[in-house]
Amino acid sequence: MALFNPLVLRYAVDSLTEAAGKLQGAADDIQRQAAEMRFRHYMLLYGVAILSIAIAQGICRFFSRNLIGKASYKIEYDLRNDFFAHLQKLSASYYDNVRIGDIMARATNDLRAVRRVMDHAVMYTANTIIFFIAALAIMLRIDVTLTLFALIPFPIMSLLIRELGTRVHKNFEQIQESYSNLSSKVQENLAGVRVVKAYNFEKSEVEEFKTTNREFVNKNRLLIRLTAFFFPFIRFWPGIGSVIMLWLGGTHVVDGKITLGEFVAFNSYLMMLVFPMVELGFVINAFQRGAASMGRINQIMDERPEIQDAHSVIKDVQINGEIEFRNLTFAYNSSEPVLRNINLKVPRGSTLAIVGPTGSGKSTLINLILRLYNVEPGMLFIDGIDITRIPLRTLRSSIGYVSQEPYLFSEAIGENITYGVEKVGENKIREASEIVQLLEEVESFTNKFDTELGERGVTVSGGQKQRIALARAIITRPKILILDDAFASVDTNTEEEILTRINDFMTERTSIIISHRVSTVKSADLIIVLMDGEIVEQGNHDELLALDGIYAELYRKQLLKKELEEL
16 A cells, blocks of 8 residues: 555645646636635645555554464464474483473574564565565656666665675574573573572572573674664665665756656655665564574474384284393493393283392383383383384383382372373372372372472472372373382381282282382392393392392391391
């Protein structure tokens, strides 16, 4: 609609100039009144026309901005959903080598930059193309020579804009990387705030944050300097075109080559070319930022899950709980093997206990059963089926897992217990809580199972955290229950009671227990001792004591410690 304004202005100036000339040259009152009527008629007519165009332009802008704005937020919404869904598909090994703060920065700041491209940049690009082509066509129609001279600065400006755009892109990539560092620093500090305070390290953390923050600010200052030069520079070159137009266009008006109205319209259209050039600055800035951010997002989106279902997967698998290791050897990232020649069979319904020093490979063995890391085909079998042929969803939904550092969500106790399980009644929640000796404590809380937990469950004790995690594993009624040092924060008496109840609950189900306490594992059907990734001893409690090896020595030490504590 804005393209019509100069045309209306052109005819208005020419008509009013003509009417003013007739008014001044009127020979009598009748001619003067007729000229005045014509003058007022033109003023009213063109005034209404300009006002109507302005109203129509406002309405069009409202709907176009509303439409583009909604579309851009919808794109951001879909991108964020796809990004989060992709993060869920990536294997655990991927997160071993990335910073969570960096991922958070990409999921927020970078996605926002991409959305701005779809919002402002798309609208400005459309305006720039339409205005430039239409205005240029009308200008050429008015005066070809004047148009060519007025456009002399534009090619030079385009080349310089391209160079500046490249610099903006490079600088914005550095800014986003600095923002990731800043986000990672904050995330790590808040996650370890208790350690920071315990070691009185607040001042040092603040100084490190200042350094990271200073780097981020300095990168932004460089971008500000670029853009501070960018936009005045864009306005400068069209100004030269305006000077040329005033000099040459004025000459053409005097020579009668164009009318005064055409001169005014030409000047308006030239300004319309200037405005797209200014908008082009915003477009280039937004596109370069968006391209840098999209590149950072694609770095993650292009990552392929290391663990995924094989083509030979067996879809309808029912897991019963038998586990077998056949000469299993495993290494992280082609390094030295952390597990060597593991040969072991765990019958369905039995309990396997694993003991060994830190770093012996106990948790790695569990991670392979969960398929958090890939194992070579032919080394690990569930119910006689190669684990690589069992669908991941089927495998993991059949396993209840409690890690040595249980993670609780910032939700109610009941919601933490039922996490991942649909439509669980309160009776099931109470039953699981009773098995892990948590029910009585929860009942003492004011809001019972609706009691909200703080960040990562900071409002409950370590023992309560572990028992909530235990209840979460038990409520799924898994075919295989894995407890990775799950009683470290629970006293011995409570542990023994919980284990007795779990054994009753896990009848005909397989249990795997990792623990440093002999009291935790002594009732297991089979106990293995891992040392440097190899099974060095195996048997039940009595057999290992009779062997008088590592397990027997560990048992004697813990027995002596218990006797000393009772003195």
